[in-house]
Amino acid sequence: MISLTSNPIDIASAYKYLQADGAGAIDLFLGVVRDNTQARPVDRLEYEAYDRMALSEMKKIADEACRRWNILKFVVIHRTGLLRIGEMAVLIGVSTPHRADAFDATRYIIDTIKQTVPIWKKEVFTDGEIRVNATP
């Protein structure tokens, strides 16, 4: 299951979806909004996505993970819009027969999402300055 949503991500429904009789491990990675960037206080983040391509790139990553590891079920959900401190920006979940594959696949999916999926974060600091990290 892959989705983009402007609503809060529900862990319980993701966990339910991941359950499988052959699963011995279910890993969840939750990316959440931290209150600072390099010690500078953050007020909120704003996420924007190129929806159709973000979904297709997330699917490519999940497909590649399924080729590399024995994945029974996976969930990839990314938030868009305005997020406050502590809110969940991304949820990655996989279920596998054994734990090593679950750890490795979850890490691969989140690391690759950060590299290739067209989603952009705008950081709004408490002093009002806005930063888009795209310049040298």
Added chain:
Amino acid sequence: MNASINVLLFGITRDITGQTAIQHPLAPHARVSDLLIQLHGQYPRLADIRALLVAVNGEYAEPDTKLKSTDEVALIPPVSGG
């Protein structure tokens, strides 16, 4: 013939152009690299972006990818999801 192409803008390219999409004239046989050169001329601050990629119809495109007026083109500045 005045063909044009729709270019979607995201992230910092929205801030630089002040728009979410632009309609840009398309020369015959134009490639992604031609479009980028023209857009850099029009919006010099695009050159400040570390690595500006282009997507055509929802897929990352190479500089020599040929463009048609019906293509959906998007400027993809460095991504920062997750």
